Amino acid sequence: MHEMSLAINIVDIACQTAKQNDAGRINSIEIEVGKLAGVLEDSLAFCFQAAQNNTLAENAKLNIISIPGKGHCKDCDKTFETDTFFTLCPHCQGFSVDILEGKDLKIKSINVD
Ligand SMILES: [Zn+2]
Numbered sequence: 001m002h003e004m005s006l007a008i009n010i011v012d013i014a015c016q017t018a019k020q021n022d023a024g025r026i027n028s029i030e031i032e033v034g035k036l037a038g039v040l041e042d043s044l045a046f047c048f049q050a051a052q053n054n055t056l057a058e059n060a061k062l063n064i065i066s067i068p069g070k071g072h073c074k075d076c077d078k079t080f081e082t083d084t085f086f087t088l089c090p091h092c093q094g095f096s097v098d099i100l101e102g103k104d105l106k107i108k109s110i111n112v113d
Pocket of ligand 1: 073074075076077078089090091092093094
């Protein structure tokens with residue numbers, strides 16, 4: 001499952017960060033998930049609970065921040081929100097749309113003790 005490998009990755013990165021900072025445990029992990037990243041947040045939260053077992057992140061809370069998708073139209077130079085990759089520009093109905101935001105999953109902060 002896609003979300004399971006993501007969850008394991010997040011826990012790995014958090015644990016490495018904790019070790020680098022000589023931290024005994026991880027309190028919380030904040031991640032940003034783009035609406036266009038193809039990640040099911042509920043599923044990710046569920047997988048995280050499995051992945052965090054027996055790690056420094058065992059009791060860590062996962063905070064998921066949803067980032068809306070953002071597109072930019074090269075024809076009329078306007079920026080707009082979108083929840084799909086395949087979108088027309090809502091201003092000029094043009095096809096020349098670049099997706100600027102919402103494609104990524106990023107770890108924003110890791111809170112350790
Ligand atoms: Zn446009």
